[in-house]
Amino acid sequence: MTKTPNTPNSVATTASDVASNTAPGGEAVTVIGLGLMGRALAGAFLDAGHPTTVWNRSAGKADELVARGATFAPSVAEALRASSLVVVCLSDADAVRDALGPHRADLAGRTLVNLTSGTSDEARALAELTGDYVDGAIMAIPEVIGTPDAFLLFSGAPDAFAQHREALGRLGKATFFGEDPGLASLYDVALLGVMWGTLNAFLHGAALLGAAKVDASAFAPFANQWVGSVTGFISAYADQIDRGAYPAEDATLETHLATMKHLVRESAAVGIDTDWPARIQALTERAIGAGHAGASYAALVEVFRGRA
Ligand SMILES: NC(=O)c1ccc[n+]([C@@H]2O[C@H](COP(=O)([O-])OP(=O)(O)OC[C@H]3O[C@@H](n4cnc5c(N)ncnc54)[C@H](OP(=O)(O)O)[C@@H]3O)[C@@H](O)[C@H]2O)c1
Incomplete structure (x- = not known):
């Protein structure tokens, strides 16, 4: 079979590339969204020594991260200006558009990595927010972020991903699928289907044996x-x-x-x-x-x- 550029064989980088660089420090990172997952992402960047700026609609969720060394930005605009790598993790695509839509000018020249779950079309639409857009899917729960048990899938602007792959590798094993920003989300929903199918079968079996x-x-x-x-x-x-x-x-x-x-x-x-x-x-x-x-x-x- 002929492999297309979008098959897993075309993985441009894997965590094994990036996990080997565990030296503390690194580029400045901004994390927008401090829900359960956003706090874990910001915590992993802090643990790896990245200067980390955070913003959340409800400011109180930043307190623990600030105590660990993060900088709280009082506005989205200030959060964006703090770093050339901006990671966003909000509830859904509408929330990302609400939070970042008014800030296209501040996004210019920065890489936006959107780790919010959504459909492939939502990812492609959000890619219009900035030229350097990378979409990502997190195949992990918050407590394993930053460990080898976490894996993350990315697609979008190849140069932007390459530029920040070391920092993104701090979160878990990172795989890049190419320039279609929707592909990471497509893998995500397909993999979640595998999870639910497997879990449903187990739960049905547990009821049967129960x-x-x-x-x-x-x-x-x-x-x-x-x-x-x-x-x-x-x-x-x-x-x-x-x-x-x-x-x-x-x-x-x-x-x-x-x-x-x-x-x-x-x-x-x-x-x-x-x-x-x-x-x-x-x-x-x-x-x-x-x-x-x-x-x-x-x-x-x-x-x-x-x-x-
Ligand atoms: N948790 C997981 O295990 C997991 C795993 C993989 C992927 N994900 C994905 O990660 C994303 C976040 O999940 P989560 O577990 O962190 O959810 P969460 O705990 O409910 O956090 C949601 C975040 O979105 C913010 N938000 C919602 N609407 C907003 C708006 N209109 N403007 C600004 N901020 C808004 C919330 O701000 P406030 O704090 O102000 O409400 C909060 O920071 C979701 O897309 C989820 O599917 C989660």
Whole structure:
């Protein structure tokens, strides 16, 4: 398969590049937004020795950071002027537009790294705020920011990312996907879908076993081991999806359907919600109806593409 510039193979930099530079100090950074995540981001810059200026609509959330050495800017304009790297992390795209929209002149010549969650189109629209716009997605919770367990995805202005990649690497492993500012957000929502799908399956399983008085903590090690096996399936199926061919090297969709029906029946029998397994069954039946009965599970991608 021919790789396009936007595939993960085109990663321009990874955390391993940047994490190696752990010397204290570095460029000045401004963090706009001190919610749960913004405070963690500012804290990681401070811990790495970056002169850090912060701004938040509710000023009190800056107190702890100021005690640790941050400078509180009394206005957005002053916060922007303090650093050539500005990281913004607010509730949503509307909040970013509210906070930064009136300050285009102050943004000029600075790199704006937007770590606010949103859709790819929202990111592309916000890129119009400044020429040096980088969008980012945080695949971590606040407590792991600044540790090797955090990973962040970036896309947007390549030169701006390259210029600030050392500072951005302080937050966690940093991967850059190229100049489409929407791509980091697209990866973000796709990865969150993986998270919710996995968690929903676990929670449904916990409810099912709970009906037999099995604790979720007894189920968890088996669920975790099985998720590990499933990661192997993902790699194999990714290759099939990219080739557009779904040979059933492990099990056919028909075999999957038969066992899915067990899950639906078991759920109904013990009185737990059947919506989740019934939905999976319905998707599989659509793929089979479109002629994929003998194909591998990866053929279900045709349903998600709206072709089955
Ligand atoms: N928390 C996580 O685990 C996590 C993980 C990955 C990504 N994220 C993303 O990070 C972003 C922030 O999340 P969070 O957990 O930090 O949320 P949060 O604790 O609710 O903080 C929201 C921040 O947005 C500010 N804000 C909201 N509307 C505003 C407006 N119109 N003008 C100016 N400031 C405004 C709030 O200011 P006030 O303090 O004045 O209300 C606060 O600083 C979200 O997009 C979230 O999806 C979070």
